[in-house]
Amino acid sequence: MGRPPCCEKVGIKKGPWTPEEDIILVSYIQEHGPGNWRAVPTNTGLLRCSKSCRLRWTNYLRPGIKRGNFTPHEEGMIVHLQALLGNKWAAIASYLPQRTDNDIKNYWNTHLKKKLKKIQSAADHLQYPQAHNNILGSSMSDSTVSNSNHRNNVNDITSHASTATTLSLRSRNQSSSSSGGIYASSTKNISRLLEGWMRTSPKSSNANLVPKPSQHHEENPKGGHDQDEGCDHDLLSNEAFESIFSFDNLNNVNPASWDRSSTTNCESSSIKQVLQTHSGITAGIQSEKDTHITRACEGSNTPPLSFLEKWLLDESAAGQVLEDRMMELSPISLV
DNA sequence: AACAGCGTCAACCGCATCCAC
């Protein structure tokens, strides 16, 4: 007699979430805060498993999530960290606060693994032409990539990452995210629904924070939300903002302490996230974000850890910091 | 135009871990 399922199997809806379900979930979480997932389906009437609700929130609806369009630097980070930590996607994701473990895992499996495989083959061929045939026979399978920690030293990893970075720069235009899909096609619907909901919501005082459709940045033609081209400063600010108000705070918040102020912050950022996710909104909220950042910094004596981690993403500082970081991490993976 | 093959990624599943009692 095993453990009972987390939820009744009968009557549970599976498959892709609809915009309407998203709105129900987001509005519930804004009201009650994340957590107590078991109660979510009951209280919202969603025909979803509690697990599914949590997953949908953490991987998709949670504020501050950046989707698709991994920057070369993010790729490098992932390569570094994967080499050091193995397939500890949650741990890796903690170094890339805007990315979910699922996203990183998918990206690794679909993009980076192949890139590294190619790179490894090419490198082996260049470096050990004679041994190339032998290596090819067993080169860089999934397990050899993830379990290569033992033999990889920092220099190996760095060269992997930098090569991958170079390569990814070349192939970016080819490897565009296809995250549009059927759900993206409904982004206008969810935008409309959200706008309607915000107008009718008793807490809609922040509704004016949501830019009108005319203020939205044009969604890029591929359907992704390209944040890193020509807007690096925005990206940094976005990351800083989202890390303060979305990830750490939302994840750490106790539902019991979900006071109105945090709800307000969450509400605006969460709705914006849904709108960003579904409509590609990236502008019109920057000034508010900056304000939040300022307030957050004023309110704390020590910089949030995620701020330090943001620094890791700074191109100029990345090399040294990563090296330092890896020196910290290496004992974990190299023992 | 139709089809097949492939790539991508959201979501599911099952196990692990945490935590309150």
Add this chain to the structure above:
DNA sequence: AGTGGATGCGGTTGACGCTGT
């Protein structure tokens, strides 16, 4: 210390879109 529920995590699946034939 033991137990059971809640949550987290990583592997895997399947639906969908794209591309080539």
